[in-house]
Amino acid sequence: MESAKRRINHITQNLIGVNDVSSDGSNQDTSSQSSGVLEITKTFDTDSLNRYLFPYNRDMRKKLLEVWRSEPLLTQPTFGLSLKEERELSVIQFKRLLSLAKENISIWDIMNDPKKVAAFTQCYRLKNIATSTLFGVHYSLFGSSILFLGSDEQRNYYLPKVENLDLMGCFALTELGHGSNVQAIETIAEYDHSKEEFVLNSPTITSQKYFIGGAAKNANFSVVFAQLKVGEKMEGVHAFIVKIRDDSGRPTTGVKIGDCGHKMALNGVDNGRLMFNNVRIPRESLLSRYGGVNKAGIYSSPINPAIKRFAHNIGALVFGRYIVSLGSVSFSSVALGVSLRYAFSRKQFFGDDSNAQEKQLITYATHQKRLIPHLANTYAVHFGNEYFIHLLAEKDKKNDKEIHIVASALKSYASWATRDCLQDARECCGGQGFLSENLIGIFKSETEIYTTFEGDNVLLYQQVAKFILSEARRKPVPEFTVQSDSQKKQCDRKYLTSFEFLTTAMNNRLYQNIAYVTDKLTEAIGNGKSVMDAWNDSGNIILRLGIAYSEKFILDKFINGVVNCPDSTAQSVMTLLVSLYGLNIIEKDNWFLRYNYISTDQSEAIYQLIPELCKEIVPHSVSLVDALGFDGNELGATISGDWIEKNKY
Amino acid sequence: MESAKRRINHITQNLIGVNDVSSDGSNQDTSSQSSGVLEITKTFDTDSLNRYLFPYNRDMRKKLLEVWRSEPLLTQPTFGLSLKEERELSVIQFKRLLSLAKENISIWDIMNDPKKVAAFTQCYRLKNIATSTLFGVHYSLFGSSILFLGSDEQRNYYLPKVENLDLMGCFALTELGHGSNVQAIETIAEYDHSKEEFVLNSPTITSQKYFIGGAAKNANFSVVFAQLKVGEKMEGVHAFIVKIRDDSGRPTTGVKIGDCGHKMALNGVDNGRLMFNNVRIPRESLLSRYGGVNKAGIYSSPINPAIKRFAHNIGALVFGRYIVSLGSVSFSSVALGVSLRYAFSRKQFFGDDSNAQEKQLITYATHQKRLIPHLANTYAVHFGNEYFIHLLAEKDKKNDKEIHIVASALKSYASWATRDCLQDARECCGGQGFLSENLIGIFKSETEIYTTFEGDNVLLYQQVAKFILSEARRKPVPEFTVQSDSQKKQCDRKYLTSFEFLTTAMNNRLYQNIAYVTDKLTEAIGNGKSVMDAWNDSGNIILRLGIAYSEKFILDKFINGVVNCPDSTAQSVMTLLVSLYGLNIIEKDNWFLRYNYISTDQSEAIYQLIPELCKEIVPHSVSLVDALGFDGNELGATISGDWIEKNKY
Structure with a gap:
């Protein structure tokens, strides 16, 4: 019988070399994709990029990933169990996770070496997300509260008991x-x-x-x-x-x-x-x-x-928010790994001409545009997370307010981005995405609460906005300036994908939003509204301000991460991701046209550019997921492997 | 102990009269909402509107709703059961649903009296959606196949067995x-x-x-x-x-x-x-x-x-798609009923001034904007569904192609709209939305597959687009025309909310999309691409064309439904919904700015108008849900009733 791989090879007419990426990532010819078959190829050194993405505690990571691979208990799924059984298995898994923590980190690390705790968390290879939630409650909420709020005696008495599970x-x-x-x-x-x-x-x-x-x-x-x-x-x-x-x-x-x-x-x-x-x-x-x-x-x-x-x-909540943002990267990575591998191996035909040959899902422009932007967002969040953990680890110049705001911005952005990623990945896999064994569907349900727990996103974004407004009072931001007339005529790809264009656009959206919200609040209060009523009635524009800040912040950190990447091939691919991240924001928010920041010609050019970028990233997409540390079949989703073979009778 | 209602009354300072709606629905003063407490009030004759919305088979509906209310078996939830138990209970419920069908309709009605089958389906008051799926498979897919494809002998032999469950x-x-x-x-x-x-x-x-x-x-x-x-x-x-x-x-x-x-x-x-x-x-x-x-x-x-x-x-699939669209209205109605009632009774505070009084969730502008547009979409889909069923029932001038296209457009629009409605309703209820007893969360999971089964939405929208393009070849559409300069200066509410403005905007978006897609396809083929490659590579703009048509079609039917409503009070409230439905589309798609259809000033006015419309609809929101036939606590979601009382120990 045929396997998925053999099946693809069988119909191969001309394979496309996807190993060459030019320095700006732009001139790779993928226009011939649709006439041949795309194979999953390693297009850059994924191990090297992985080291760049996760630079600290490498030895511990390696050891932990080995444990996750070798202990089936840790990755045992709970779906199909009764409520009682599911709870019981989750507790058993939680206990093992706690002992794994004790073997590798200390609860004091949350305060003294948060990077180490982050590295520990990034090694999770869960199928049952409740395991990490139980751990988070016991260790990062209960334990952290004692760590941050307890006296020395209380710490000394309780923290060992937390680590040893002498109490839960x-x-x-x-x-x-x-x-x-x-x-x-x-x-x-x-x-x-x-x-x-x-x-x-x-x-x-x-x-x-x-x-x-x-x-x-x-x-x-x-x-x-x-x-x-x-x-x-x-x-x-x-x-x-x-x-x-x-x-x-x-x-x-x-x-x-x-x-x-x-x-x-x-x-x-x-x-x-x-x-x-x-x-x-x-x-x-x-x-x-x-x-x-x-x-x-x-x-x-x-x-x-x-x-x-x-x-x-309530300071202990900050770390919890960061954990949500870390988890978002992991769950998006799994969903993208599964859905992309399936999209390379599953053929489909959109039309009704029975003579046409079926093509791989991934070759469809619609499919590319549904999945690839989420890859950009996932990388973007990762670099935002890295910034946060460095900030948290820099104890000397710790800025509590900034830490709080960055955690809120990341948690909100990441949890909504992951929600949307899992949704699109599920839909892109059709019924297969709905099957629990393929993980996307159950991850979608299990992470559903991420958008509202540890602080509701709408509320957190408003807190971000409030901080931005008060910062702006302290230190006024530059005036909102639209592009010059000559800039607005530039519709070429080089200009529109440049970090300069994207950054300036995000900055100006933020400046205008600050002024806009300030004006509206001032006007409402001038008209006799109480401050609180003015604030609540302006909730939607305040929310947009919070989002504008967060997206700009994440873009900055993303660019910073990409610029410093030592591997030029990986860097050029990630450069495409940055452009896609930024242009997607511009395409989705009509702010940029409403306030004449971009010209209609530029809007049209961006509209056409996004699918082009998605198409160019496709050959690198699986490598990009692999570099995030989720190598394909590790979690055993059927459709990310040879699903034909696995469906044999 | 206090109940939710008493609790609200207790803090009532000044109740807001919400019974008066002016003919254009526009000049009701709700600006004082935030200083008082909003009560759930019947703001129009909901029974009368219900009769208008569901005019046929009233006696059967009444009888059926009585059965649904009086037989706990039918509404028994399955959550928390093991896989085996869940399947067993679902089959028992399916059997009862099938016998209920036999008591009230005939399988021949799918062909001869589809309205009656629609009415039967609209009476479902499910908690376990698998019940209706099992029924749909056996009755509407298996049964319909025999009905539509079987010879007279085959029909006579098998159909009674389908109705009697002599076979499954x-x-x-x-x-x-x-x-x-x-x-x-x-x-x-x-x-x-x-x-x-x-x-x-x-x-x-x-x-x-x-x-x-x-x-x-x-x-x-x-x-x-x-x-x-x-x-x-x-x-x-x-x-x-x-x-x-x-x-x-x-x-x-x-x-x-x-x-x-x-x-x-x-x-x-x-x-x-x-x-x-x-x-x-x-x-x-x-x-x-x-x-x-x-x-x-x-x-x-x-x-x-x-x-x-x-x-x-595969003609039998058409009815299945319509059933998805019917279900979308029902599940959105439940989710909106639950989340709106909770939003009236739950107080919250967005900020960090501890002295400020907490306010009802529904009084927050953000909350209004998250929920109310879904109410507009739900009504819009309902009127689209009504058009479809009339089309299907008009056997004489039956147009198979139109039926197919309308079913595809409705199914795709409705299933995505419901997905988004359930998502926002879940988030608006926070953790409560995640609890199965409150139905929103489980409905969200159980209807997840609606977007990809019975035809994947992306594919169906492309089929719609293909039909539109071939129709346009047969009978060219008017040329795309932007508003005149003087029209573009009109930023007043009266103009922007007018059916004329909205309809013309939707029409022109469609015309431009048709020309745009045609040009792109012609250009690609001229450059040597095969028709199929050109089609696939243009998938995203073709998808947008399908959406543009569907949203326009639904707006037309929505307006038609509202214009003919005999109750002027209900009509004026629904007029607000139409405006909100249309303006939301304009706000979300930057097409209108990109192609200079609206001015930036109009865009700004619309941006401000949408929250205003949401706020005005709020006092009528629960009545609007009730008119759809889902009266509050019927399904027993805890948070739609007196959740404080129910959480007593």
Whole structure:
């Protein structure tokens, strides 16, 4: 019987050499593609590019990838299992992941060597994403909270237990009635000096902790965020360590635990609900690095007012957002690897002339335009992530605000980009994309929550915008300037794909957006609206500002990454990706025409250029995915390998 | 404890009257919304609008909705079950749905009274969408094939068995190697005159029938599409009835059956693989209305050449596409009903000023813009569907080609619109949207396949484009004309929201696209490309042409539906929806600026107008969903009701 590869060879008429890339990547002739058969070829040194993309902790990475390859347990899928079975397997996998962490990193690395934690995370080769979510909750949310908010004693006591799983933690911040507005949570912890205890209460139904990963079944400890009340004074939101289950697994006194129930995906995570009724916890339960109650019953904090403490108390979320952005690169890589390999091996015919020969999916202009731009976005996010981790690792000149904003921008951009990538990859594989064994579909469902957890994207983009506006007040941005008339006449490829053109376009979109939003807010307030109403009613333009900043920021980091790449062949291919990333933004946002930044002729040229760029990237597309570290069949998706052979009877 | 409703009332400062809508719907003052609390109010006679939207078979509808309400079995969800349990419950539900069909409609209605079948389908109140998919496979694909392709004897013999479930059928068209290009299927049926039998074979692995709903477990019969060979002559694709399982449930001689395995959703449907090895079936198995082999072994057909027969043989797919479009309206309605009701009752705060009062989600401009346009699209599709069913019911002047094109346009537009609607509704509900009990998430997964099954959207839009191009050759369309200079200066709301402006804009986009695609194809062919290569390389602009036509077509039908609505209040609200539908298209496609159809000032005005329209529609939004027939809590999504009460311990 024929295999996919033999089948392609069989109909080969003339193979296309795809090994030569000119320095600007532009003059490769791929116009003859449609008359022959495209083979998957390594068009540059993918190992070398991989080293450039992931330069640190190479030895650990190598060792970890070997573990992931050699231990089937870690990559065992959960689809088709009952809810109970899925949760059980997920916990087993989580435990192995935790021991793997202990063998390779330390929880202190989140603070002291975040790159190492990043490298550890980038080695995940998951099929069951719940595994990493359980790990993230226990290690990066529960553990990080103790690391960042705990006193030295608390750190020393709890962190080894986190690493050894002597306890399993969850992270109880969100309430039924309060998600993004964390400062308004209702849970209250009132200090009872007579007993040196805090009394924890959920005063309303809406104050119950909700959607708490690990709470329904697995966790016996939780970091609980609550309004601290000492005497008559409210001291703001603080974090407490609370034992929620006793050693037999029953809820502790005063704690009610519910199960959030079945979800559209990620059912390996046991999301639960928590309610507190006069739960008494010792004075030492307050994570007291930034504020605590002393033996005399007096609250003190090195940080005042309370609003500033708050920022510290939810600082642990920043790393979680970065992890989402890392995961986005990984899941997009898998989806692109699978869908591209399938597109090279599956033939199709779009038309109704029965005599025409079927062609590979990848040779269709529509297919190219559906998949290739996501490859550009994935690389773009990767370089944004690299910038972030360097920023986080540079402890000396750490800028908390910038870190927060960059994490928000990346998380929002990456999670929406991955959502769209998985969607297109699924559709490009048709029914095969829907089958769980091909991973795209289940990844799509399991990562669905990425766009709204760890901070809703719409909200995070607005926070980015707010930061940009306040920065602009501090240090005014240049005035928005459209291209000159002579620039607007330049419709040639060289000009339009140049980093100069793209960067200037993104910068000016940002400048105009800043001025535009400022004007609209000023006008609304001048007309008598409250600041808050003006802000909310302008939400859509503020969101666009946040996006404009984030896309510009990512372009900058992408260009920077490509410019410094030592391998000129890989660099020239990535240069095509940069151009595609930038031009796609221009094509999709009519801002550039609306405010006369580009001419209609340039718009037309860009419209025609995008499919051209996609076509040129096609021969390199699989190599580009491979360089991201996801080499083809590793995860065993049927359609990324010889799917004909695998469908034999 | 407080309920969601009481909670809202409690903080009510000034309620907003939302009962008055002016004739143009434009001068309602909603600017004060943000200072008060918006209540869900019936702003027009929703029953009256429901009667207008669904005018036929009212008695049957009433009766059916009563059944759906009163029989918990029909709406029992399957989430959380194992694969085996999910399949079993789905079959039980399918059986009840089939008996319900028998009580209310006849399978002959698909041909003779398609409106009645539509009405039956519109009454579905499903939680487990697999139920309707199993029904669709057995009734609308297997059954329809016999109805449309079978001889009178075959119809009389099989159709009662379909209705009574004396046999369970599936529909084996797709092959592992051939999806959209049905004419290239490899399965072969060769006539053996000596035994008056056809011999069915799957000559290659890629020729196996793949993703066949019902095949893995449930079905014992299948319509199998195969290349008919009589003597040495290939007569094209024909449909055969094949018994694939014997009475004990084992595959019949020569038939191999495999299970496609777990899917990202819709696991109640047992998709399977079929392979045939010298399967002998009697001469009478060929569905012979449009071609058959007589006792003398001679093939004859009233339709020649073979290519024309082919169209008849897959004609049954048209109704399937329409059903997807009907389903899209239903699932969008549910998702909008749930997410809008939640948005009225859930408060949130976007910012970090802890003193600010939280406001209802629905009062945020971003939230409005994420949800309300989908309401416009849903209504638009509904009126497109209505046009289609009238077309199909008008047997006398039936235009097969138009029916095919309209079904393709609607299916593609509707399935992508619903995909996006469910996505935004999910995100607007955050984690709650992810919980299965709130339906949006599982509907999102279960309808995921709608965009690629029953014809991939990209392919269908290209077929639409092809039809438009050939029509344009037959009867040239008007020349593309931009607005006059004085028109371009009109940036007032009255002009921009007018049906005249919107219709003319959509028409001209279509005209320009036709000319543009024609020019590009001509140029490519002139440069030596084959027609097929020229077509494929222009795939993206051809796709845009298909979309341009479909959106224009749907706008026309939407306007027609609104203009004829007898209730002036409902009409004025729907007028806002039409404007929003049209302006959203203009805002999202930079075609209108690129080809100077609108001025930049108009673009700016539209950019500002869209959130304004969304805000005005908000008070009517729940009434609009209710008029579509999905009254709030009917399906029991927690967050569409009193979710606080339901989360009590």
